[in-house]
Amino acid sequence: MAKSATLDPSTWVDRYGDYLFRYAMLRLRDRSAAEDMVQETFLAALKGRGTYSGDASEATWLVGILKHKIADHYRRQFREAPLEGGDLGDHPDAGHFDGTGHWTNGPAEWGGNPADLYRQGEFLDRFRTCLSGLSPKHADAFTLREIEGLGTAEICKVLCVSETNLWVILHRARALLRRCLETSWFGATAGKGS
Amino acid sequence: MLSCKDVTKLVSESMDRSLPLGKRIGMRLHLLICKFCARYERQLLLIRETARRLAATVEAPGEPLGETLSVEARERIRESIRNP
Numbered sequence: 001m002a003k004s005a006t007l008d009p010s011t012w013v014d015r016y017g018d019y020l021f022r023y024a025m026l027r028l029r030d031r032s033a034a035e036d037m038v039q040e041t042f043l044a045a046l047k048g049r050g051t052y053s054g055d056a057s058e059a060t061w062l063v064g065i066l067k068h069k070i071a072d073h074y075r076r077q078f079r080e081a082p083l084e085g086g087d088l089g090d091h092p093d094a095g096h097f098d099g100t101g102h103w104t105n106g107p108a109e110w111g112g113n114p115a116d117l118y119r120q121g122e123f124l125d126r127f128r129t130c131l132s133g134l135s136p137k138h139a140d141a142f143t144l145r146e147i148e149g150l151g152t153a154e155i156c157k158v159l160c161v162s163e164t165n166l167w168v169i170l171h172r173a174r175a176l177l178r179r180c181l182e183t184s185w186f187g188a189t190a191g192k193g194s
Numbered sequence: 195m196l197s198c199k200d201v202t203k204l205v206s207e208s209m210d211r212s213l214p215l216g217k218r219i220g221m222r223l224h225l226l227i228c229k230f231c232a233r234y235e236r237q238l239l240l241i242r243e244t245a246r247r248l249a250a251t252v253e254a255p256g257e258p259l260g261e262t263l264s265v266e267a268r269e270r271i272r273e274s275i276r277n278p
Contacts, residue, residue, distance in 0.1 A: 013271050017263050017271065018262045022261050022262075035264070091199060101200060106229075114243070182237075
């Protein structure tokens with residue numbers, strides 16, 4: 001009991017509300033879904049207060065709960081809308097290859113120092129806009145792999161897809177993101193191929 | 195011979211698993227001579243770095259990334275904790 005006394009639910013919303021919300025927003029890309037997740041997390045935490053061992057900080061413990069909630073959300077989404085042909089369809093850059101599969105319109109030089117690029121808030125915002133523009137399946141798979149950093153075997157379990165299908169989905173997601181960034185951020189320099 | 199279209203697929207796949215030796219060599223040889231595909235690979239790696247950066251930024255406590263709970267949501271959640 002002494003340990004769970006270190007938790008103070010009355011301060012949770014003020015101390016961790018925005019943090020958990022940002023965490024959920026990055027992964028769900030939907031305000032109301034993210035808000036619901038934060039609420040569910042606090043309620044589950046309240047119920048499970050007795051299981052808090054005090055080994056982790058309050059924040060870490062709450063994020064752990066939120067992660068489970070988000071994984072459930074992904075699972076539900078994929079169960080309700082299984083993969084369709086379109087999700088695995090043609091190469092996103094199909095129009096930029098000739099009949100033999102060689103570039104007719106290759107990737108543009110993005111210029112600048114890449115290492116500086118992802119430190120710019122504006123670039124990160126554009127990146128998120130492009131990610132939100134993908135279909136939910138592509139965006140979710142990409143998010144689990146690159147933002148959450150999960151291994152493919154684990155993602156396959158969450159999303160109920162085969163590993164081969166996951167590779168195709170990730171390939172499409174990356175290609176679509178790349179193209180979106182190229183046109184929306186690097187548009188000015190596109191075309192100067194060489 | 196691998197086409198550019200094949201190689202873009204392999205570049206992505208190599209980020210998710212270790213490719214069989216033959217495919218890996220074919221891809222690497224292609225990337226040595228094809229400027230566009232080499233650029234494509236660099237850009238996918240930049241995208242990966244950016245995603246990681248994004249997670250680190252959002253997860254740094256106190257980092258203001260613009261998004262906060264709306265006033266209504268905050269109130270609703272506070273109320274639900276008070277009377278679960």
